[in-house]
Amino acid sequence: MYLVAIAWIYVALMMVLAEATSSQGSVLGAIVTFALYGVLPVSIVLYLLGTPARRAARRRAEAAAAPAPSNQADGSGHAPGEPLVAEGKEP
Template identity: 60%
Template sequence: MYLVVIAWTYVALMMAVAEANHPNGTLLGAVFTFLLYGVGPVALVIYLMGRPARRAARERREAAAAAASGEPDGGGEAPADPVPPVRKEP
């Protein structure tokens, strides 16, 4: 994945250099070319491709927090008896 990111950044950089060196080109146009064709799409791709890793890390943190609390449900109350005990008449 990082090879594609490096290659696309290189292509966007070369486009910006060509924009800056063209007789009708400007330095501001080169900066916007690099930002809009290079940095923006690369940042979006890295963010989207990193989603599974972020999800796995979040699940590991939640599992570690649940294990550290010592309670299976994570609640703060003692478990209640679902059926109250019936007392026999003397």
């Protein structure tokens, strides 16, 4: 993934060098070329390709921050007591 990004930045730098040293080019044009053809597309692609890793890291962090499950059957953490019986009725 990073090899392609490095290669694209290299190509963009060669475009910048050609524009800056050309008799019809300018340094400002070279800077705009590097920003629009180099940095912007590479940053978008790396952000999109890094989404699964960020999602997995967020899930790991949420799992680590979650409270430990209790030993109670209902998972409430309270001690078991007598079952509730409706008034006037016997079990």
